[in-house]
Amino acid sequence: MERLFNRIGTVPPSRDGGAAYRAELFARFPFTPEAQRWLAGEIALEIHDVHATGGGGYWHPDRRRVELFTGQYEAAIHEYAHAWWHDRRLENDAAVRLMVAVVHLSEETDPVFAPTAALAHHYVYGIREQADPNSPTGYWRGMLADGNDWEMYAGLASGCMADIRLLPPYVRPFYADLFLLLPPEAPAPLAGAPHR
Numbered sequence: 240m241e242r243l244f245n246r247i248g249t250v251p252p253s254r255d256g257g258a259a260y261r262a263e264l265f266a267r268f269p270f271t272p273e274a275q276r277w278l279a280g281e282i283a284l285e286i287h288d289v290h291a292t293g294g295g296g297y298w299h300p301d302r303r304r305v306e307l308f309t310g311q312y313e314a315a316i317h318e319y320a321h322a323w324w325h326d327r328r329l330e331n332d333a334a335v336r337l338m339v340a341v342v343h344l345s346e347e348t349d350p351v352f353a354p355t356a357a358l359a360h361h362y363v364y365g366i367r368e369q370a371d372p373n374s375p376t377g378y379w380r381g382m383l384a385d386g387n388d389w390e391m392y393a394g395l396a397s398g399c400m401a402d403i404r405l406l407p408p409y410v411r412p413f414y415a416d417l418f419l420l421l422p423p424e425a426p427a428p429l430a431g432a433p434h435r
Protein backbone atom coordinates (compact mmCIF):
# COMPACT_ATOMS: atom_id res chain seq x y z
CA MET A 240 0.00 0.00 0.00
CA GLU A 241 2.90 2.28 0.61
CA ARG A 242 3.40 3.25 -3.01
CA LEU A 243 -0.10 4.74 -3.07
CA PHE A 244 1.26 7.54 -0.94
CA ASN A 245 4.18 8.31 -3.18
CA ARG A 246 2.50 10.39 -5.83
CA ILE A 247 0.66 13.67 -5.44
CA GLY A 248 -3.01 13.20 -6.14
CA THR A 249 -3.08 9.70 -4.75
CA VAL A 250 -3.63 10.61 -1.13
CA PRO A 251 -6.49 8.39 0.05
CA PRO A 252 -9.70 9.73 1.61
CA SER A 253 -9.28 10.88 5.18
CA ARG A 254 -10.08 7.60 6.92
CA ASP A 255 -6.69 8.17 8.54
CA GLY A 256 -7.91 11.40 10.07
CA GLY A 257 -6.31 13.39 7.31
CA ALA A 258 -2.80 12.35 8.34
CA ALA A 259 -1.53 11.68 4.81
CA TYR A 260 -2.90 14.95 3.51
CA ARG A 261 -1.54 16.85 6.48
CA ALA A 262 1.91 15.33 5.96
CA GLU A 263 1.82 16.40 2.32
CA LEU A 264 0.70 19.91 3.27
CA PHE A 265 3.51 20.22 5.82
CA ALA A 266 6.03 18.92 3.27
CA ARG A 267 5.00 21.52 0.70
CA PHE A 268 4.49 24.58 2.89
CA PRO A 269 6.86 25.92 5.54
CA PHE A 270 4.91 25.31 8.75
CA THR A 271 7.36 25.45 11.66
CA PRO A 272 8.17 22.17 13.41
CA GLU A 273 6.38 23.51 16.49
CA ALA A 274 3.25 24.33 14.50
CA GLN A 275 3.32 20.95 12.75
CA ARG A 276 3.46 19.16 16.09
CA TRP A 277 0.72 21.28 17.60
CA LEU A 278 -1.66 21.15 14.64
CA ALA A 279 -1.21 17.40 14.22
CA GLY A 280 -1.54 16.70 17.91
CA GLU A 281 -4.18 19.17 19.07
CA ILE A 282 -6.43 19.81 16.08
CA ALA A 283 -8.56 17.14 14.43
CA LEU A 284 -8.72 17.22 10.63
CA GLU A 285 -11.64 16.11 8.50
CA ILE A 286 -11.55 16.23 4.69
CA HIS A 287 -14.62 15.46 2.60
CA ASP A 288 -12.98 14.94 -0.80
CA VAL A 289 -9.22 15.14 -0.77
CA HIS A 290 -9.06 14.74 -4.57
CA ALA A 291 -11.15 17.82 -5.31
CA THR A 292 -9.63 21.31 -5.22
CA GLY A 293 -12.64 23.65 -5.10
CA GLY A 294 -11.78 24.81 -1.58
CA GLY A 295 -13.93 25.77 1.38
CA GLY A 296 -13.83 24.71 4.98
CA TYR A 297 -14.43 25.57 8.60
CA TRP A 298 -12.58 25.89 11.86
CA HIS A 299 -14.77 24.53 14.66
CA PRO A 300 -13.27 25.92 17.88
CA ASP A 301 -15.77 24.09 20.08
CA ARG A 302 -14.73 20.74 18.59
CA ARG A 303 -11.06 21.65 18.07
CA ARG A 304 -11.51 20.50 14.50
CA VAL A 305 -10.64 21.75 11.04
CA GLU A 306 -13.09 20.65 8.37
CA LEU A 307 -12.01 20.90 4.73
CA PHE A 308 -14.37 20.34 1.81
CA THR A 309 -11.47 19.49 -0.53
CA GLY A 310 -7.72 19.07 -0.69
CA GLN A 311 -7.14 22.68 -1.75
CA TYR A 312 -4.02 23.92 0.06
CA GLU A 313 -5.27 27.48 0.30
CA ALA A 314 -8.23 26.39 2.41
CA ALA A 315 -6.05 24.14 4.57
CA ILE A 316 -3.58 26.96 5.27
CA HIS A 317 -6.48 29.30 6.01
CA GLU A 318 -8.32 27.02 8.44
CA TYR A 319 -5.15 25.89 10.18
CA ALA A 320 -4.23 29.57 10.63
CA HIS A 321 -7.61 30.09 12.29
CA ALA A 322 -6.92 27.21 14.67
CA TRP A 323 -3.44 28.49 15.48
CA TRP A 324 -4.60 32.06 16.11
CA HIS A 325 -7.61 31.04 18.18
CA ASP A 326 -5.51 30.05 21.20
CA ARG A 327 -2.99 32.87 20.81
CA ARG A 328 -4.90 35.98 19.78
CA LEU A 329 -5.58 37.23 23.30
CA GLU A 330 -1.99 36.88 24.52
CA ASN A 331 -0.19 40.21 24.91
CA ASP A 332 -2.87 42.15 23.04
CA ALA A 333 -2.04 40.18 19.91
CA ALA A 334 -5.49 40.68 18.34
CA VAL A 335 -5.34 44.46 18.61
CA ARG A 336 -1.68 44.63 17.63
CA LEU A 337 -2.41 42.57 14.53
CA MET A 338 -5.19 44.92 13.48
CA VAL A 339 -2.90 47.92 13.95
CA ALA A 340 -0.28 46.19 11.80
CA VAL A 341 -2.88 45.41 9.13
CA VAL A 342 -3.89 49.09 9.05
CA HIS A 343 -0.22 49.89 8.52
CA LEU A 344 -0.03 47.26 5.75
CA SER A 345 -3.06 48.81 4.05
CA GLU A 346 -0.96 51.96 3.55
CA GLU A 347 2.18 50.09 2.47
CA THR A 348 3.79 51.46 -0.71
CA ASP A 349 6.66 48.98 -1.19
CA PRO A 350 5.68 47.10 -4.39
CA VAL A 351 7.11 43.86 -2.97
CA PHE A 352 4.15 43.78 -0.62
CA ALA A 353 1.52 45.06 -3.05
CA PRO A 354 -0.59 41.86 -3.13
CA THR A 355 -0.88 41.56 0.64
CA ALA A 356 -1.28 45.35 0.96
CA ALA A 357 -4.28 45.11 -1.39
CA LEU A 358 -5.81 42.44 0.85
CA ALA A 359 -5.18 44.59 3.91
CA HIS A 360 -6.84 47.54 2.19
CA HIS A 361 -9.98 45.45 1.68
CA TYR A 362 -9.90 44.30 5.30
CA VAL A 363 -9.58 47.84 6.62
CA TYR A 364 -11.69 49.88 4.21
CA GLY A 365 -14.04 47.22 2.83
CA ILE A 366 -15.10 46.99 -0.80
CA ARG A 367 -17.51 49.65 -2.05
CA GLU A 368 -18.39 47.61 -5.13
CA GLN A 369 -19.48 44.68 -2.97
CA ALA A 370 -23.09 45.33 -2.00
CA ASP A 371 -24.16 44.22 1.47
CA PRO A 372 -27.79 44.88 2.40
CA ASN A 373 -27.00 44.21 6.07
CA SER A 374 -24.32 46.89 6.21
CA PRO A 375 -25.20 50.44 7.30
CA THR A 376 -23.18 51.73 4.34
CA GLY A 377 -24.80 49.37 1.84
CA TYR A 378 -21.44 47.79 0.98
CA TRP A 379 -19.10 45.35 2.69
CA ARG A 380 -17.25 47.38 5.29
CA GLY A 381 -14.33 45.03 5.73
CA MET A 382 -13.11 43.50 8.96
CA LEU A 383 -11.75 46.42 10.95
CA ALA A 384 -15.26 47.81 11.47
CA ASP A 385 -16.19 44.52 13.16
CA GLY A 386 -12.91 44.09 15.02
CA ASN A 387 -12.47 40.81 13.16
CA ASP A 388 -8.78 40.11 13.75
CA TRP A 389 -9.21 36.36 13.22
CA GLU A 390 -10.35 36.67 9.60
CA MET A 391 -7.54 39.16 8.94
CA TYR A 392 -5.06 36.67 10.36
CA ALA A 393 -6.31 33.66 8.40
CA GLY A 394 -6.87 35.75 5.27
CA LEU A 395 -3.28 36.96 5.15
CA ALA A 396 -1.98 33.45 5.92
CA SER A 397 -3.75 32.00 2.89
CA GLY A 398 -3.26 35.23 0.93
CA CYS A 399 0.51 34.73 1.03
CA MET A 400 0.16 30.91 0.87
CA ALA A 401 2.36 30.49 3.96
CA ASP A 402 5.18 32.50 2.36
CA ILE A 403 5.69 35.28 4.90
CA ARG A 404 8.36 36.92 2.75
CA LEU A 405 5.29 38.51 1.12
CA LEU A 406 4.45 40.22 4.42
CA PRO A 407 6.40 43.26 5.64
CA PRO A 408 8.59 42.94 8.75
CA TYR A 409 5.99 44.55 10.99
CA VAL A 410 3.42 41.84 10.12
CA ARG A 411 5.71 38.79 10.03
CA PRO A 412 6.12 38.42 13.81
CA PHE A 413 2.46 37.43 14.13
CA TYR A 414 3.18 34.43 11.89
CA ALA A 415 6.72 33.65 13.01
CA ASP A 416 5.72 30.66 15.16
CA LEU A 417 3.40 29.29 12.48
CA PHE A 418 5.47 29.66 9.30
CA LEU A 419 9.23 29.65 8.70
CA LEU A 420 10.69 32.69 6.96
CA LEU A 421 12.24 31.24 3.82
CA PRO A 422 15.59 32.55 2.55
CA PRO A 423 15.32 35.15 -0.23
CA GLU A 424 16.49 32.76 -2.94
CA ALA A 425 14.12 29.92 -2.04
CA PRO A 426 11.32 29.28 -4.54
CA ALA A 427 7.76 30.09 -3.49
CA PRO A 428 6.21 27.02 -1.80
CA LEU A 429 3.26 27.31 -4.17
CA ALA A 430 5.56 27.12 -7.21
CA GLY A 431 6.02 23.37 -6.85
CA ALA A 432 2.42 22.54 -5.97
CA PRO A 433 -0.02 20.93 -8.42
CA HIS A 434 -2.74 23.41 -7.47
CA ARG A 435 -3.27 26.35 -5.14
Ligand SMILES: [Zn+2]
Nearest residue numbers: 317321390393
Ligand atom coordinates in the same frame (compact mmCIF):
# COMPACT_ATOMS: atom_id res chain seq x y z
ZN1 LIG B 1 -11.71 32.35 7.65
